[in-house]
Amino acid sequence: MKTTFTARHFEASTDLQNFCRDSVEKLEQFYDRIVMCDIILQPTPSDDNPQQAELIVKVPRKILTAKESGTTYEQAMHNAIDVITRQLKRYKQKMHATN
Numbered sequence: 731m732k733t734t735f736t737a738r739h740f741e742a743s744t745d746l747q748n749f750c751r752d753s754v755e756k757l758e759q760f761y762d763r764i765v766m767c768d769i770i771l772q773p774t775p776s777d778d779n780p781q782q783a784e785l786i787v788k789v790p791r792k793i794l795t796a797k798e799s800g801t802t803y804e805q806a807m808h809n810a811i812d813v814i815t816r817q818l819k820r821y822k823q824k825m826h827a828t829n
Contacts, residue, residue, distance in 0.1 A: 731755070731764045738772035746771075746803055750783075753811050757787065761818040764789055771803050783807040785814050792821060 733754055735747050750769045758764060768786040779799035783806035787794040796813035800806035 731758060732766045734766075734768045736768070736770045738770065740771075740773060742771060742803075749804060750807050753807055754785070757811065757814060757818060760815055761789065761822050764818075769807075771806075774799055779806070781806045783810045785810045787814055787818070789818070789821060794818065794821065 731754075733751055735742070735750060737746075750771070754767045754769060757767070764787055766788040768784075770784040770786070772782050772784075773780055774782045776799060779801060781801065781803045782797065782799045783803060784797040785795065785807075794814055794817045796810040796817070798806050798809035798813060800809055
């Protein structure tokens with residue numbers, strides 16, 4: 731799986747980048763045919779959840795996306811991973827049902 735990392739309007743630390751990449755790699759335990767994953771982190775104007783994480787996961791014949799906010803980038807990333815995990819499980823069930 732190819733992974734790209736983008737930090738918009740701020741400089742992401744190496745620890746944050748590694749955390750995000752490690753989190754995304756764990757998605758392969760739910761579906762092993764992930765082609766590519768884009769991680770986009772950016773600040774938001776919201777006072778309650780000032781950090782936002784967006785995941786774009788490309789699998790055969792479909793693109794799954796999740797955009798979640800949180801008080802920290804780690805929390806936002808964790809929320810986005812949860813959403814993508816559910817989408818991957820649903821996608822995998824549909825693919826097995828059609829075969």
